[in-house]
Amino acid sequence: MTLEDKQWSESCYVERDKLGFYMIVSSTRQAMNLLSRYWPVSEGEAYFHALRTFGQVMMNKLPPDDAREAFLAAAEEAGVFVSDKPRLPNVPKV
Numbered sequence: 001m002t003l004e005d006k007q008w009s010e011s012c013y014v015e016r017d018k019l020g021f022y023m024i025v026s027s028t029r030q031a032m033n034l035l036s037r038y039w040p041v042s043e044g045e046a047y048f049h050a051l052r053t054f055g056q057v058m059m060n061k062l063p064p065d066d067a068r069e070a071f072l073a074a075a076e077e078a079g080v081f082v083s084d085k086p087r088l089p090n091v092p093k094v
Contacts, residue, residue: 005029006057006064012072015081028057028067035071039078046070046077 011026014034025031032054041047053070056062075082 006067008064008068010068010084012068012082012084014075025071028054028064031067031071032058035074039074040080041078044074044077046073050074 006028008026008028011024013022014025015021016023016038023034025034032051035047035050035054039047050067050070050073053062054067057064057067072082074080
């Protein structure tokens with residue numbers, strides 16, 4: 001059985017590896033993939049809550065934006081920068 005992806009009402013930018021390198025996350029499936037494969041930690045209350053919430057959303061038991069909120073909490077817990085717009089690196093003025 002293939003589960004339909006659940007789009008969020010608003011995408012977010014997730015900073016990856018170094019300043020200025022972003023991934024745009026706009027759905028529960030994308031967030032689940034990021035947390036399960038590429039997240040810097042694999043522990044923490046918010047991390048596990050997010051994974052549980054993703055499952056509930058994918059089974060239509062919760063609205064998609066609940067997954068977004070859980071993802072944002074997991075990012076804060078892990079120290080991952082997430083925003084509705086990318087953070088630009090400091091560029092010296094010439």
